[in-house]
Amino acid sequence: MNEKEALANIRQKIDDIDLKIQQLLNDRAAMAQEVARIKMDSGEQADFYRPEREAMVLRTVMERNQGPLASAEVARLFREIMSACLAAEKPLQVAYLGPEGSFTQAAAQKQFGGSVELHPMTTIADVFHAVETSHACYGVVPVENSTEGMVSHTLDRFISSPLKINGEVTLRIHHYLLSKEKNLEDISKVYAHPQAIAQCRQWLMEQLPQAELVPLNSNSEAAKRVAAEPQNSAAIAANRAADIYGLSILARNIEDEVDNTTRFLVIGTQNVGPSGVDKTALLVATKNKPGALQTLLKPLADNSISMTRIESRPSRKGIWEYVFFIDIEGHIHEPAVASALSLLENESSMFRILGSYPKAVL
Numbered sequence: 001m002n003e004k005e006a007l008a009n010i011r012q013k014i015d016d017i018d019l020k021i022q023q024l025l026n027d028r029a030a031m032a033q034e035v036a037r038i039k040m041d042s043g044e045q046a047d048f049y050r051p052e053r054e055a056m057v058l059r060t061v062m063e064r065n066q067g068p069l070a071s072a073e074v075a076r077l078f079r080e081i082m083s084a085c086l087a088a089e090k091p092l093q094v095a096y097l098g099p100e101g102s103f104t105q106a107a108a109q110k111q112f113g114g115s116v117e118l119h120p121m122t123t124i125a126d127v128f129h130a131v132e133t134s135h136a137c138y139g140v141v142p143v144e145n146s147t148e149g150m151v152s153h154t155l156d157r158f159i160s161s162p163l164k165i166n167g168e169v170t171l172r173i174h175h176y177l178l179s180k181e182k183n184l185e186d187i188s189k190v191y192a193h194p195q196a197i198a199q200c201r202q203w204l205m206e207q208l209p210q211a212e213l214v215p216l217n218s219n220s221e222a223a224k225r226v227a228a229e230p231q232n233s234a235a236i237a238a239n240r241a242a243d244i245y246g247l248s249i250l251a252r253n254i255e256d257e258v259d260n261t262t263r264f265l266v267i268g269t270q271n272v273g274p275s276g277v278d279k280t281a282l283l284v285a286t287k288n289k290p291g292a293l294q295t296l297l298k299p300l301a302d303n304s305i306s307m308t309r310i311e312s313r314p315s316r317k318g319i320w321e322y323v324f325f326i327d328i329e330g331h332i333h334e335p336a337v338a339s340a341l342s343l344l345e346n347e348s349s350m351f352r353i354l355g356s357y358p359k360a361v362l
């Protein structure tokens with residue numbers, strides 16, 4: 001067989017496989033529609049999107065993968081397949097902290113895939129509001145960064161919001177310096193979100209010591225501003241903002257930490273079931289007595305439950321009153337978690353479970 005015949009032969013096999021894949025994808029979508037029919041029959045508030053089930057599917061896909069495709073690649077493809085199947089059940093509306101091109105948009109896409117309708121919001125409070133008023137089924141907001149710590153707006157909003165945490169997304173963040181200028185020497189002003197400025201502080205000090213640093217609401221807004229100005233300004237933003245706003249890349253990966261990761265939360269109204277590898281977020285206030293926090297946390301240690309994070313924020317009810325945001329491993333349906341939390345509740349003056357949700361898979 002010559003080369004031409006060999007290629008034609010393999011391409012015929014690929015065509016045959018594609019035909020089977022396409023048939024199977026449509027069989028899968030038909031099954032998802034069948035699931036939707038059962039969900040609709042079951043009651044008024046049907047949860048079409050099931051983050052715990054999706055997490056289980058993705059983990060199984062990665063565990064059984066034999067290659068030659070990399071596990072992360074196969075998982076990404078299944079992420080999209082589930083997104084399309086879910087859209088065949090019911091198209092989802094998801095609000096995120098915009099504008100278009102923001103890292104939160106990338107996080108929303110990573111979590112929900114390409115077949116949902118994404119709606120950019122101006123502020124974190126607007127994302128909460130869109131979900132609270134049912135204009136969106138879910139929202140995506142940033143909550144913490146590995147270099148800069150928590151995003152206080154998001155935590156504070158939970159104090160007054162009835163919304164729950166339905167999922168988490170982690171995203172490796174790379175920052176780029178975007179401009180109309182071609183040389184660093186011509187930059188006298190840098191626009192960016194305060195977190196981005198903080199994440200690139202060292203680099204800015206070394207490379208642009210003279211530049212004025214101007215904080216704005218978002219990095220996309222910074223890129224937009226630079227596009228509108230005649231000269232001498234630059235923005236810290238994601239590389240895709242260069243295409244969106246027609247800017248060129250002056251410097252890449254300017255973040256100080258190599259492992260710069262941002263964690264985002266999916267907010268919604270759902271009670272998410274266990275996926276097998278879950279986290280639970282709590283909002284608690286201690287009774288006002290010595291050693292209260294220690295007593296509060298003891299049941300966690302006694303039940304071997306690991307606490308992955310604790311943050312305190314002013315409660316806004318009294319000057320010296322604080323609330324604690326506590327993240328633990330496990331799901332409220334696990335007996336050890338349930339019993340630890342009931343002891344913890346007895347020791348607290350305020351106690352709310354913000355949600356149990358699957359640990360990020362991708």
Ligand SMILES: C=C(O[C@@H]1C=C(C(=O)O)C=C[C@H]1O)C(=O)O
Binds near residue numbers: 048083086
């Ligand atoms: C099909 C279902 O609905 C949705 C679609 C899923 C899928 O395509 O596998 C998984 C979970 C849900 O988000 C289901 O609940 O099983």
